[in-house]
Amino acid sequence: MAATTSTSDQQNLVPPVAAQLHLHLVSDATGETLNSVTRACLVQFERAHPIEHHWTLIRTTGQMDKVLAGIEAHPGLVLFTVVNDRLREHLLDGCRRLGVKHVSVLDPIMGALTEHFGQAGRGLSGRQHALDAEYFDRIAAMDFALIHDDGQSARTYDEADVILLGVSRSSKTPTCIYLANRGIKAANVPLVPGCPLPPELFLVKKPLIVGLTKDVNQLVQIRRNRLAMIAKDEQSDYIDPQSVRDEVAQARRLCSEHGWPLIDVTRRSIEETAATIIQMLSEHRDKRLAEAK
Known part of the structure; x- marks a missing residue:
């Protein structure tokens, strides 16, 4: 006690x-x-x-x-x-x-x-808290999120329930971890200027792909704080407002071209973002079941 x-x-x-x-x-x-x-x-x-x-x-x-x-x-x-x-x-x-x-x-x-x-x-x-099947599903989902963090293990993307895309510091990893705690297998892929996306991303059939975006000014501030924490030079495109604005615009265009839903996480908590994704995933699964009939 x-x-x-x-x-x-x-x-x-x-x-x-x-x-x-x-x-x-x-x-x-x-x-x-x-x-x-x-x-x-x-x-x-x-x-x-x-x-x-x-x-x-x-x-x-x-x-x-x-x-x-x-x-x-x-x-x-x-x-x-x-x-x-x-x-x-x-x-x-x-x-x-x-x-x-x-x-x-x-x-x-x-x-x-x-x-x-x-x-x-x-x-x-x-x-x-019992060690039942649901518990082990959450553990498996957590392992999956860690293995598939930041664009890793692309060859098994089709095993994911959800794949999150987003520019740097758009809360991809913490959102994946939160989803994993709900038993949802989530991978995340960073959108980096000049770096091609893994081809496996465009071949998946099962997962729901969701883009995450954030206000440019907030992104710049978060990135500045990040660089200050790791004592890196702050003179780079990573925190240049126009460059960041171009990154966000490119991410929006990518999601629009492929019909992937996009969530603006600027004023959302991780829990709120995850709740929206879970709702989208439910609709995605319903659609896949209807198509399979």
Whole structure:
């Protein structure tokens, strides 16, 4: 069991009452799901800076007693993802006794899935981390992304689900890694002025090919920072605004000529870019299935 407490450095910017709000996050697994949901919700409340208490890997009633003691010492909203029925009831009883608000984050989804599938969940903690086929698919996808990073291993491009094209510093590699964590095999190919693309790229049948582009000014700044980090001479076409503008224009023309979709990642997070690609991949697969009939 792990319990940690964190406070915001900006507590002095909010009213004293808000600074004293406590938020307890209780999980019988690693707490990743709960933390992600909580983060996604908290960003909608600019002035909310609660003191967070993280309680993870709660697997026994003794551990849950310590959680309840912490809640009693610092009363506040309790958010939890506890699927074990015995521990769940122990936590609920304790929260009711202490008179604190409590929310089971998974309940609405579990209820909908139970109704949809006509069966109840198994109530096992950490099932998303089990060493099942899906887990090994993610590992295989991660290996694939690393082997096919930056134009490598072109001979096996047709084994990819997605191939990303883009000029330097357009977030190709991190996007591929994120997709790999979703079990999607992603390769990426850099668009470098004067360097021909691998011929295998134009022969693939299965993969979805997607171009990534970014605002020229932002690209120039990112590249300047990159050169400064590796102590390289900054006088080159790599950071010349007109040269970069030509690179981006050439990338756009290439994608247009071949009918490859193009995503402007300037104001997108890696997650948002990946979500768009996943949607495109679903449509791409549907189209291929329809053509195969």
